[in-house]
Amino acid sequence: xxxxxxxxxxxxxxxxxxxxxxxxxxxxxxxxxxxxxxxxxxxxxxxxxxxxxxxxxxxxxxxxxxxxxxxxxxxxxxxxxxxxxxxxxxxxxxxxxxxxxxxxxxxxxxxxxxxxxxxxxxxxxxxxxxxxxxxxxxxxxxxxxxxxxxxxxxxxxxxxxxxxxxxxxxxxxxxxxxxxxxxxxxxxxxxxxxxxxxxxxxxxxxxx
Ligand code: CDP
Numbered sequence: 528x529x530x531x532x533x534x535x536x537x538x539x540x541x542x543x544x545x546x547x548x549x550x551x552x553x554x555x556x557x558x559x560x561x562x563x564x565x566x567x568x569x570x571x572x573x574x575x576x577x578x579x580x581x582x583x584x585x586x587x588x589x590x591x592x593x594x595x596x597x598x599x600x601x602x603x604x605x606x607x608x609x610x611x612x613x614x615x616x617x618x619x620x621x622x623x624x625x626x627x628x629x630x631x632x633x634x635x636x637x638x639x640x641x642x643x644x645x646x647x648x649x650x651x652x653x654x655x656x657x658x659x660x661x662x663x664x665x666x667x668x669x670x671x672x673x674x675x676x677x678x679x680x681x682x683x684x685x686x687x688x689x690x691x692x693x694x695x696x697x698x699x700x701x702x703x704x705x706x707x708x709x710x711x712x713x714x715x716x717x718x719x720x721x722x723x724x725x726x727x728x729x730x731x732x733x734x735x
Pocket of ligand 1: 561562603607608638692
């Protein structure tokens with residue numbers, strides 16, 4: 528089982544998908560679960576500052592991963608808020624643990640995979656990059672989608688999200704003590720993927 532954690536726009540999703548393809552393992556993007564709760568809440572007009580209302584949005588959590596609204600700005604903002612509530616994290620726990628423990632292994636990416644969801648993971652990567660590099664990547668991605676965005680706003684948003692991820696008391700964003708840090712600030716995505724595969728293979732050798 529491979530755990531991939533890291534901050535917003537670090538490239539962890541791309542790396543996790545590539546690892547899943549390379550090792551032929553099923554992949555779960557756990558951020559999508561928090562986004563699905565946020566989208567539910569948003570559609571009902573629920574209040575993200577109410578943990579109780581946010582918890583109700585976890586009921587019957589069916590969602591279509593290709594739904595573009597899951598990745599929209601308002602939903603991202605609400606997801607960042609609701610993911611700080613301990614009851615929301617608890618409600619989403621079993622689904623993630625079951626996926627992580629399936630026969631044959633899996634790749635999960637998120638914020639607390641190596642620390643909370645699957646401390647038993649054979650390989651743990653903590654994918655990171657400087658806030659400036661992450662903002663630059665997110666900015667380029669939004670521009671490609673045809674959105675009218677400003678780099679400074681994207682950077683401010685990355686800082687705000689890091690702040691919330693790191694300072695929440697429930698599962699704050701921290702590398703597991705046995706995680707391997709992969710700083711992609713000065714790497715192309717291809718180089719980062721290659722390095723990630725090498726790190727996982729080295730760890731698998733050790734645990735064999
Ligand atoms: O990386 P990015 O912030 O763009 O998005 P994501 O990985 O899809 O995560 C969406 C939101 O859910 C973020 O605000 C994360 O803080 C939160 N999240 C979390 O708390 N725990 C996870 N295992 C995954 C995501």
